[in-house]
Amino acid sequence: MKYKFIPVLVLVIILSGCWDSNEPERLVYAHGVGIDYKNGKVVIHLQIINLQGLAKTEAGGDPSSSNASDVGVGTGDTLEEAIFDLYHTSDRRVYWGHLSFVIFSDEALKAGGFKKTVDFLDRYRETRYRIYFYMTKGSIEEAMLVSPIENISLAFSKLSDPEGNYKQSSFIPPIDLREIIIDMDEPSYFVPIPFLKITNQWSGQKEKKKDLLLDSIAIISENKIKTILPTRVMKGGRLVNKNFVRDSVTLFPGTKRDTSVIVYEKKTKMTPVIEKDGKVRFHIKMKLKASIETMQKDTSSKEYEKELKRILKKEIRYTYQYTQEKKVDLYRFSEILYRKDIKKWKEIQKNGDIPLEDDTIKSIKIEVQFQDTGKDKLTPIFENQEDKGHKD
Incomplete structure (x- = not known):
């Protein structure tokens, strides 16, 4: 008889662990x-x-x-x-x-x-x-x-x-x-x-x-x-952000041909280069895809590509110049050099910052691949793309 109460005691011990919990509604x-x-x-x-x-x-x-x-x-x-x-x-x-x-x-x-x-x-x-x-x-x-x-x-x-x-x-x-x-x-x-x-x-x-x-x-x-x-400065900053997904860029601004493209699948690489005089400068390489939603007459794919590259380079350089004057390393050039060449970083850094000058950006190279809008078309957007229309 004395063993009949053992299961009950075990259950009481287990259940007692919830007595001091906080109920969600409380x-x-x-x-x-x-x-x-x-x-x-x-x-x-x-x-x-x-x-x-x-x-x-x-x-x-x-x-x-x-x-x-x-x-x-x-x-x-x-x-x-x-x-x-x-x-x-x-x-x-x-x-x-x-x-x-x-x-x-x-x-x-x-x-x-x-x-x-x-x-x-x-x-x-x-x-x-x-x-x-x-x-x-x-x-x-x-x-x-x-x-x-x-x-x-x-x-x-x-x-x-x-x-x-x-x-x-x-x-x-x-x-x-x-x-x-x-x-x-x-x-x-x-x-x-x-x-x-x-x-x-x-x-x-x-x-x-x-x-x-x-x-x-x-x-x-x-x-x-x-x-x-300010807002205008962030246009260049978004392009070097590693978490960038997609955004709109206006081409031919202020003209009758102005239009917008969506840029996405961006990959950016920044490479430090040590010059003969000891200066550190950076190459910026960027690959991205772009989609055009609205076509303008008499504008070829080469013109769109050239204009997009011009706009992106302008935005990157403007953002750099503005932030350099404010002594803000928005592009994190100091961190890039620290990871690529810590010896050189230690040599030129001051309080963790490397000197940023007007010509710190040595070059900007951008590769663009234009895509269509993604919808079925009877004719391709550009002459060098496949017909996306229905096929038998």
């Missing part, structure tokens, strides 16, 4: 954080979202809850103190495992809050490395309360899930916590943070809608803002 989920600095105090904005909106409508999810969110504000002398100020007014325990983005104000960056925040998120046990970083000069709270179009859940907004938008138009690359930590460990590190604005380019049925725009970047170096690169 938590609130941090989705985004805003870091500001006012009157000598750290101000934190915490966005809480309703994860019920992720459920499918046919499964009982409420579409109206997909954009439901609240933003709380806490203040303190330190980041941790500001967070605990928020805890005091929270109805439930705040879970940080779903944190998706961080927005800095320019005041917070000027006060040195960037490195402290990165270190805090890197050390905290609940946070993950897929946290995207942004900067704004506008209202952080207003940016957090912007709802995505078409009742898209906030969990898949431009701030929390920017990769899809970037793959369609690779203009401003997103950057997450993992990439930031890597960049900060590189020689002469700088971190490019997307610059966030609020615009009104979309309209609803009843009123204009606020939306978020990323069209420039802020360069963070030595824990402060070094410069903000």
